[in-house]
Amino acid sequence: MIDIVEVLLEESVSDCVAYTEFMLNYNKNEDKLYCFFEGNEDRFYYSVRIDLLASTGNNNSFICGGKEKVLKVYQLIKANNYYKNVKTSFYIDSDFDENEINPDIYITPTYSIENLYCTKESFEKILISEFKMNPKENDFIKCVENYISIQERFNEETLLLNAWLACQSDFRYENKNNTYLKIDKNVKTYFDKIVLTDLSSIKELDGIKTKIDIENIFVDSPKIENDKLETKMAYFNTLDKSNKFRGKFILKLLENYLCRLQSISGVNPHMFEKKYSSNLRYEYATICSSLSQYATTPDCLKNYISKF
Incomplete structure (x- = not known):
């Protein structure tokens, strides 16, 4: 022994x-x-x-x-x-890091596993199973289009923040610095109740719109040069933001969207033709456990697990 x-x-x-x-x-x-x-x-x-x-x-x-x-x-x-x-x-998780490829270790193809809860495929499963929507009817199609539209708007509004955080990750890697930012604690309030009550859009993200705004939130963080930040933003504009942006941000959007959807189903004639309801409690603290069955499973994960 x-x-x-x-x-x-x-x-x-x-x-x-x-x-x-x-x-x-x-x-x-x-x-x-x-x-x-x-x-x-x-x-x-x-x-x-x-x-x-x-x-x-x-x-x-x-x-x-x-x-x-x-x-x-x-x-x-x-x-x-x-x-x-x-x-x-x-x-x-892949995160914003420079990850070394190792066949013994599984690395998410997305920023994190949270992104896999927020895909169009996952959202459709939630509507069908939890809200009992018919995928062939207008309400379902309209709701999916609305969610994707709001997610795209959210990604555009958080482009600067994600790029800045990615630059911070680059700084840690280049300087062998192990200090980390308390991201969720510092930005939590900016994403609370972010989806408008009628599901028409998201609220204005005042406080994270400029580089100065972000530096004021993370006051002890290393300074990022403007050209590096602009280069990172241009790079992110070539990627699928829903996959490569910080997953916890997008998961917060999903949680808030589902809460709003649950509260207006059947009382918003401009959004839905029929009444829908869901008995599931949509809370950020438990959403990864309650919605795990609906999250997307990438082929690379299937291949990795199947080796055993």
């Missing part, structure tokens, strides 16, 4: 809880797949897909507490000969 205390001392991994949990759970005589995720949201998304697609039905999962911790656990396991035959899978 491996001496866990000795390993912790030798490898300086006392801060890596997931690795410790893995060592305590590992049994080389059992045919298990050990899965390592960044956070709980990832477990909600991936676990059901792993159970469905992996040939082994005996899976253990661990929350590492961030991307760097997942990569650290990977390195520790691969460096230890005791685990040479263990079945492991690792899942990280």
